[in-house]
Amino acid sequence: MNVNSNQEDLLTVPHRLTASWREPAGVFVNRMLLAMRDKAELWAVKCPICERILFPPEIVCAMCKVRIEDKDENWVRLGNEGTVLKFYHVTGSREVDPSTGWHPKGQTFNPIGLIMPDGGNKWTVMAHVLEETDTSKLYDGIRVKAVWKKREERQGLMSDIKFWSIVEVEK
């Protein structure tokens, strides 16, 4: 018996993998999400050694390899406004998702900003949605403000912030 090299006899094997699970966020991120949901506040932690301010909060500083203790002095409240360091905008049509057939027809995407909230330092950067879709009005360093969903719509998710809108700066 030999390998049949006839192209028609080369088969493909269909597959489907599914998994469902429930996942807690961990002590620090859980508390951060609760503060977002209940108080519309952003909380980060500060490494006591290198003083990096980390959002989302991490339980171990990845640079110093020290445990950040759950103490009041290690928690830092970030402001509701911030500075856009950089932003990107996905435009144009995307391909059909090959596994689900889903296609974002007619969907508009908002630019994503790398935002440094006030109260953070250069290590405090979060990626989030910008309201302004006209990128000609955006620039690096532009000031933005978090727009929160209403209390009853907030679920303890990053999307509890609807988007960040441009703050008009008086000249």
Add this chain to the structure above:
Amino acid sequence: MSAAAPEEILISERNFDSIFSYTAGTVRSKFLTEIRDNKKIVGTKCRRCNTVWVPARSTCVKCFESLKDFVEVSDRGTVTTYTVINVHQTFYPMNPPFVLAIIQLDGADTGFVHFIGETDPEDIKVGMRVSAVFKEDRKGSVLDIKYFKPI
């Protein structure tokens, strides 16, 4: 901001669903087309260590030889071990409870994973003899073998 009282724990529900396909390659395609067209189960035999691999594979795991020699093995074999599946997953081809077994076919040196049917899970024993039941409508899949039934 540190914890004063027991806190609520947020739990996120995650669902993963991936539909995909892969090309079987020449050797596995041969294995599948022999089941589809001829109701035969074939393996590959290693020239160096003489191990017969079923399902047919292109490389010997023991000595890394390229395997080119196909050998037909029996559609009868012996149950090496088995388990009863009771919890449903979306990608299962049938509803639980059903039995998954590793079957060493006569002429093969390795185990072949498949279902056992036409019997109660309680009646299955390690070492019992089984034979393949082929589907009438075969499509070139390992599921063209419906299951193995006790002899």
